[in-house]
Amino acid sequence: MIPKRFEFVVFGLVLSGLMSFLVSGIATARTTGLVESFPGLWIGAWLTSWLVAFPAVLVVAPIARRLVHRLIRQD
Template identity: 65%
Template sequence: MIPARFAPIVFGFILSGLMSFIVSGIAILRTAGFAEGLLSLWMGAWITSWLVAFPTVLVVAPITRRIVAKLVKGAPA
């Protein structure tokens, strides 16, 4: 089991993985259509996207939390 102090990192890892998987799949499908080798193209795009998405989530999430706390009444800071 992973210690609780790593929860934000694990959350960011899973969130960025799922989001980049979905978004890269949509982008590749729109670009290439149902072409031969679609899965290979998708996996290549996904890994590249995830390499960018994961550190981005770790940097952007705290900023986003602060913005939301200012916009939403009663939100934790």
């Protein structure tokens, strides 16, 4: 198992992987249609986008948390 101190990084890895997988699939389908080469095109687009999405999540997540904290009423 992975130590607790890496929870933020593992969360970012999983979140960015799943989100980039879905978004790249939708974008690829809209661009190419469901052609025979779609799975390979999708995987290629996904891997490229994941390389960008993972570090972006690590940078943007703390900013988003602070913004949400300011928007939520503290009861």
